[in-house]
Amino acid sequence: MAHDVTITDHDIPLAVRDHGGPGEPVVLLHGLGGTLEAWDTVELAGHRAVAPDLRGHGLSGDGPWEWERALDDLEAVVEHLGLGNPAVAGQSLGGMLAVLWARRHPECPAIVNLDGLRSAENTADHYPGMDPAARDRELASLKARFDEQAASMGRPLTAELRPMFPARALVERDGQVYARPCAELLEAVRYTPEFRDTVPLLREVTCDALVVIPARDPQGMPGGELMEAFRRGVRRDLATLPPHIQVRELDAGHDVLAEQPKVVAALITDFLAARRAG
Template sequence: MSHDLTITDHEIPLAVRDSGGDGAPVLLLHGLGGTLEAWDPLDLDDRRTVAVDLRGHGHSGDGPWEWASILNDIEAVVKHLGLDEPVVAGHSLGGMIAVLWALRHPACPGIVDLDGLRSAESDPGNYPGMDPAARDRELAKLKAAFDAQAAAMGQPLPAELRTMFPARALTKRDGETYARPDVKLLEEIRYTPEFRDTIPLLRQVACPTLVVIPTQDPPGMSGGELMEAFRRGVRRDLAELPPNIRVEELEAGHDMLTAQPQAVAALITAFLGRRTG
């Protein structure tokens, strides 16, 4: 039976959901704007799963987004719960953190990266096979859309929009309801090299690694030539990886945890059985 707790012996409070049990532990890290509840649909059999609200998300505390500090947050969870050397699985932003974790812990028993490879708003060279002028126009549109989303996160949420966010992602300030993370944290993350492109770091990972990439467009971005080119770039750059890194494609979009939880669980379970015993 899972239970929620807050770790307070750290520089910021960290909220976690621990399934308990004696199985080998798997630490679960959600994506940007998500919460630990993103992992609720996932069933990893008898594994002990520990899902974390990242800093600035869910019920965890606030703090500047520095990648070393995020890894220190994860270290605090591992130490507090006595997880020793867990497998670390992450979706999107969480997958990027899993890659950085593996670089800090080369003896890690394994990591899973669910489409946490690069931002859709990336270097123009990451969209091969697309007319440069059309590519630049589409990237400008994408930037404008992300700018608008970030600005909206800095405003109080009207009642009709609150249902679009999980309750865990909402917070009250001065009598108004806001979504987490706030606009400051979004901007801190958005332009870091690690967020824009994690694949160069992935190539340095030494531990067993499962990477899952989607074959479909992200929700709300369907039918675009830019996303087709984006996937071509990802496949191109994953073509020559060391043998410890396994890449699987899934018939889903970026929201694979929500859309295909059983398929994701099957891939992770097979990886855990192969790689970690």
Template sequence: MPESVIDSPSVPIAVRDFGGPGQPLLLLHGAGGNLAQMSTLAEHLSPTHRVVTVDLRGHGRSGDGPWRWDDVLADLAAVTDHLSLTPPAVVGVSLGGMLATLWAQRHPECPGAVSFDGNPPLNRLDQVAGLDPEQAGIELAKLRAVFDGMAAMLAEPLTAEQVAAMLAGQRAMAQRYGGAADDG
């Protein structure tokens, strides 16, 4: 599987091209993941599709830069242009699923987008039909507080110990899914 680094407008993006004869598929991992996590799925799809996995910016071997949706979508456009993946279907997990949805919205030529577990949390009373509105409001406020707390925690810089643990986890995940230990 050839792996390379593509120059996007602002950061280098690592990609692994699994090849394949058919419709191009771009596979996107979730937050904190890397392209190696998509290897098993890519191997199953490559007999019938041209499959490419990507390290999103700030992940794996890709460069780091500001995280803005437009910038990440520009990274993906650079990958599809460089590899002539026109038009790719996009499959993503969690964060990658949200990106797949945004890609399809901005690229009407996209033949399909699949989002695995990329749905936003409930946040409006009309999304919890059948519950007592007052109780539903209380429960939604609790849910918002949990997600606000998670967002605040994620905004804090990582300690050296957390970085080391994250890298060890990514290396173990890469090996589990057929990558080299340094794919993390």
């Protein structure tokens, strides 16, 4: 049975859900704007699954977003719970962290990256086959949308909007309720090289890796020609990965954990089992 713990002997408090279970430990990392609850419906039979709230998210403490500090947070989770040398699986931002963890820990047994490769708001060469003028218009529109989303995280939530966020992602300040992460953290992540493109870093990973990419547009976001071109760019750049990095395409949008939890669970457990058997 899962139980929640808070690690307090670290730079910031870290909220962690330990799902228990026998076998190989797996650390599960949620995406930007999510919480550890994103993994609640993904049952990894035969594994001890542990999911933290990332810094600035959920019930974990606030701190500046720096990738090395976020990795230090994971180090604290692994040490506190005695996980040894765990596999790491992450969705979106969490998938990017999984790649960086494997670079820091070449001895890592395996990682799983669920659509954590690059931001949709990117440079022109990541949208092959699209008319440049149309591409630039769509990118400008996407930037404006992301700008507004980031700004909205700095404003108090109305009563009508609060149910759209997990309770653990809400914080009260000065009598007002806000959603986490804050606008400053979103902006800090958004323009880092790692967030804009993790594929070059993925090429440096030496452990076994499974990369899962979605075949459909993200829910609630205009897709169309821009996102189709974006997917072409991702497929193009993943086609030359070394053989120890597997790529699977999934009939889902970006939020694969919510849309296909059973399929994701099977992909992860089968991948880890095959790695052990090999």
